[in-house]
Amino acid sequence: MVAPASPFTGVVALDGPSGTGKSTVARRLAAVLGARYLDTGAMYRAATVAVLRAGADPGDGAATTTVVEAARIEITTDPAHQSVLLDGDAVDTAIRSDETTAAVSAVSAVPSVRAMLVAAQRELIGDGGIVVEGRDIGSVVWPTARPKVFLTASPQARAERRAGELGADVTQVSGDIARRDGLDSSRAASPLVRTDDAIELDTTALDVDAVVERLVELVRESS
Ligand code: DC
Numbered sequence: 179m180v181a182p183a184s185p186f187t188g189v190v191a192l193d194g195p196s197g198t199g200k201s202t203v204a205r206r207l208a209a210v211l212g213a214r215y216l217d218t219g220a221m222y223r224a225a226t227v228a229v230l231r232a233g234a235d236p237g238d239g240a241a242t243t244t245v246v247e248a249a250r251i252e253i254t255t256d257p258a259h260q261s262v263l264l265d266g267d268a269v270d271t272a273i274r275s276d277e278t279t280a281a282v283s284a285v286s287a288v289p290s291v292r293a294m295l296v297a298a299q300r301e302l303i304g305d306g307g308i309v310v311e312g313r314d315i316g317s318v319v320w321p322t323a324r325p326k327v328f329l330t331a332s333p334q335a336r337a338e339r340r341a342g343e344l345g346a347d348v349t350q351v352s353g354d355i356a357r358r359d360g361l362d363s364s365r366a367a368s369p370l371v372r373t374d375d376a377i378e379l380d381t382t383a384l385d386v387d388a389v390v391e392r393l394v395e396l397v398r399e400s401s
Pocket of ligand 1: 223311
């Protein structure tokens with residue numbers, strides 16, 4: 179795979195639901211481009227760990243806001259070394275726990291939590307040279323990102339990928355994905371939507387290399 183010749187200085191937005199392979203291909207794309215990488219989902223997950231550790235109810239917007247306001251979330255943007263700190267404590271394992279996954283949609287639906295995290299994400303994006311993955315990067319966080327890609331995959335392929343990653347049962351994962359999709363797409367604040375100018379890339383029949391190759395082409399075409 180041949181990377182564009184000059185260093186990448188733009189912002190690539192990769193949005194889409196879970197199980198589409200976003201994280202893997204976003205990290206790989208960043209490495210190929212020599213760019214930074216930002217996993218915004220990890221920030222919502224760290225905010226959720228803060229809420230759970232504080233014993234607050236993830237569904238209580240005011241309590242959640244108070245906790246997240248006081249939390250210090252730090253995240254690396256090196257595609258080769260991902261790490262998330264909450265108040266100085268590494269939470270890389272805690273952000274992937276079942277408990278966190280079950281509560282993250284409620285926390286990420288709170289508008290004031292989103293406002294805080296979107297501001298932090300914009301600061302991290304700064305002068306660009308970064309691949310950013312999430313749900314609202316092309317729609318809210320960085321609408322001028324190019325290319326703006328919306329990844330999709332069939333429900334069966336998404337469930338199988340997630341189950342493979344987690345070593346879990348496909349039927350159970352499929353139910354979890356459907357529940358989170360419903361919550362993420364129906365929330366009032368920045369729901370998961372594909373903007374009109376986003377390029378949809380269906381990864382159902384593509385392996386990681388093929389997706390990354392297509393993304394590199396899209397970066398080249400948009401620069
Ligand atoms: O990508 P992920 O599964 O790690 O994301 C965790 C949750 O965070 C997901 O349920 C939706 C939410 N999220 C969001 O609302 N906005 C983002 N930009 C990224 C993630």
